[in-house]
Amino acid sequence: MKAITFHAPTDLRVERIPDPALLEPTDVLVAVELAAICGSDLHVWHGRETGLDPGTVMGHEFVGRIVAAGPEVSRFRSGDRVVSPFTTSCGDCFYCRSGLTARCTRGQLFGWIERGSGLHGGQAELVRVPLADSTLVALPDALPASAGILLGDVLATGYHCATLAEVSPGNVCAVVGCGPVGLLAVLAARELGAERVFALDGVPERLAWAERLGAVPVAISAGNPVERIREATGGRGVDAVLEAVGSAEAGRLAFELVRPGGTLAVVGVHHEAVFSFSPGQAYDKNLSYRIGRCPARAYMEQLLPLAQRRQEELSALFTDLVPLDEGPAAYHRFAERQDGCIKVGITFSTGRMHG
Numbered sequence: 001m002k003a004i005t006f007h008a009p010t011d012l013r014v015e016r017i018p019d020p021a022l023l024e025p026t027d028v029l030v031a032v033e034l035a036a037i038c039g040s041d042l043h044v045w046h047g048r049e050t051g052l053d054p055g056t057v058m059g060h061e062f063v064g065r066i067v068a069a070g071p072e073v074s075r076f077r078s079g080d081r082v083v084s085p086f087t088t089s090c091g092d093c094f095y096c097r098s099g100l101t102a103r104c105t106r107g108q109l110f111g112w113i114e115r116g117s118g119l120h121g122g123q124a125e126l127v128r129v130p131l132a133d134s135t136l137v138a139l140p141d142a143l144p145a146s147a148g149i150l151l152g153d154v155l156a157t158g159y160h161c162a163t164l165a166e167v168s169p170g171n172v173c174a175v176v177g178c179g180p181v182g183l184l185a186v187l188a189a190r191e192l193g194a195e196r197v198f199a200l201d202g203v204p205e206r207l208a209w210a211e212r213l214g215a216v217p218v219a220i221s222a223g224n225p226v227e228r229i230r231e232a233t234g235g236r237g238v239d240a241v242l243e244a245v246g247s248a249e250a251g252r253l254a255f256e257l258v259r260p261g262g263t264l265a266v267v268g269v270h271h272e273a274v275f276s277f278s279p280g281q282a283y284d285k286n287l288s289y290r291i292g293r294c295p296a297r298a299y300m301e302q303l304l305p306l307a308q309r310r311q312e313e314l315s316a317l318f319t320d321l322v323p324l325d326e327g328p329a330a331y332h333r334f335a336e337r338q339d340g341c342i343k344v345g346i347t348f349s350t351g352r353m354h355g
Helices: 041-046 145-152 154-164 180-191 204-212 225-232 248-257 279-284 296-309 311-316 324-335
Strands: 002-008 011-016 028-037 061-069 081-084 112-114 117-119 126-129 172-176 196-201 216-219 238-243 258-266 288-291 318-323 343-347
Touching (some): 002 324, 011 324, 028 145, 041 324, 061 145, 145 296, 145 311, 172 248, 318 324
Parallel strands (some): 238 258, 318 343
Antiparallel strands (some): 028 126
16 A cells, blocks of 8 residues: 655655554454545654654544454445544543543554554554544534534534633633644634634634634734734633644743633643743742643543534645655655645545555
């Protein structure tokens, strides 16, 4: 099969590699209809996250059809259309039963093989999915792949961020970073009843999208955004900040935007060694700080009606749809935000069967 493989930072290649096989009786093989490049894939591309084995298939967002199933798979059969979260989960351990599927004791992240151990990713013609019954979610044929795929990561993560922030009717919020996750955090905050959502970014196309989703756009390069938002909130700051970047600068900005007694919810993947504010500063602000990987599987079925209802807007986030052979070049375009690139999908010819 063909796949996008990692070799070094900024060195991704489309290669022919062996087809995956069923290794456990609970495995399935999925023929991919659509994969996507996630902002967190760029951490590997830039070299901010290290340890990935050369030859690892990239990606953890994919939709497709099952083409083979192990003998202990009971919920799915060949031909079923499915969407996967970015990690597998058993559905039965302490963490899965408590809704924290991202910390499943048997969970694995797609697209991460280190020292020979792990899972290949979804930017390939075929993907092996362990623990299929408790990992995958059936996807209606009528739902476009470009909307359905967002259930497995970006929509779930944006909604998780709004949930961590405890957004409720009448709240005033700010979203820092309007990449795909930040944009869907805007959507989620509005869905949860936020009265106003300020969206902060430096890319005009992203701000335009945020406004389309119901936010007040705030360009971070035009004046002091903290002063502007404080003026708009009676000098207090916002009730909650949803931070979807993962940098020291974003963390500091979020801290300055939130009012005393407010909540800072973080889903951006941070790599710095220390917080951008001190414990004393957090104490003096009576700050609630909530952070962590989204338990996407726990949200997916809940969010399916939302994806169906707003499928046109969700699908439109894909500014770039490219065939597999153009995937490495699309990583460059996405990383550089060229030509208003917001979200990249990788398309595959339909009907490919295993073997």
